[in-house]
Amino acid sequence: MADTGRGSGRRARRARWLAPTLAVGLALAGWEAAVRVWDIPPYLLPGPLLVLQTLWANAGSLLASWWVTVRITFSALALACAGGVGLAALFALSPWLEWSLTPFAVVLQVTPVIAVAPLIMILTDSAEATVLICAWIVAFFPLLANTLAGLRSADAGLRELFRLYQASRWQTLRFLLIPSALPYFLAGLKIAGGLSLIGAVAAEFTAGAAGRNTGLASRILEAAFRTEIPKMFAALLLVAATGVLIHLGFELLGRWLLRRWHDSARD
Secondary structure, three states, rough: OOOOOOOHHHHHHHHHHHHHHHHHHHHHHHHHHHHHHHHOOOOOOOOOOOOOOHHHOHHHHHHHHHHHHHHHHHHHHHHHOOOOOOOHHHHHOOOOHHHHHHHHHHHHHHOOOOHHHHHHHHOOOOHHHHHHHHHHHHHHHHHHHHHHHHHOOOOOOHHHHHHHOOHHHHHHHHHHHHHHHHHHHHHHHHHHHHHHHHHHHHHHHHOOOOOOOHHHHHHHHHHHHHHOHHHHHHHHHHHHHHHHHHHHHHHHHHHHEEEEEEEEHHH
C-alpha cells in the first residue's frame, strides 16, 4: 500500500509538470502555424520563432533592461515584506494600532498606482525611485492582509492554553501566531511577487523613463514607437517569463516550508 501511494504521488507530480508543458507547447505551435498559414506580417503578429530570434539578436540591451526590472521588483517586494509583515504583527498585538492605521493601508490599496505615479515622480525627481515606490505600493497590501489573516487564524484552544501558561505576547507571537500565519504569508507572497512586477512595469510606463539604465517597459515603448513589433514581443516575453518564474519560485518555496506539516503542500 505504501509503494502504491508513493507511485501515485510520483505520477501526480509528473502530471503536474507535464500537463502545463504540453499545453504551452501546443499553444506556441498553434501560434506559429497560424502565422505561417495565414501569412500574417511580422509588424502585426510575429511568430514565436521570430520572437526568439529577435530576443537572441537583442539580448544585450534586453537583458540589461530585464535586470533593472528584476532588481526593482525584488527590492520593492523585500520592502513590502518587511513593512507588511511587521505591521501585521503590530496589528495582531495591538487592536488600537490596527484601528488607527488600517484606513491608511486601505487608501494605499485602492488608489490606482498609475494615478499617483506622476505625483511621486514630482516629489522624488527620480524615475527609478518612482518605479520602486509604485511597485512597493501594489505589493504591500496583499502581504499585510494575508499575514494579518494568518495571525488571526490561530486555534482558539491553543490561544487559551498560552494564556493559561501565562505566555508573554512575544512568546505567543513567536510560537503560535507566526506558524499559523506562515501559509497565509506564503500565499500573499505569491500574489505580491506578481504585483510588484506589474507595478514596476506600469510605473515605468507612466514615468516615461528612457535611456540605457531603464527597465523592460522602456524597451517596449521604444519598440512600439519604432514599429519593431518582434522586439516588443521579445521584451513582453521576458516580462511574462519573469512573472512565471517568480510565481513558480514562491510556489516551490511554500511547498518546501510546509510539506511536512501543512495539508496545502501535500500531494
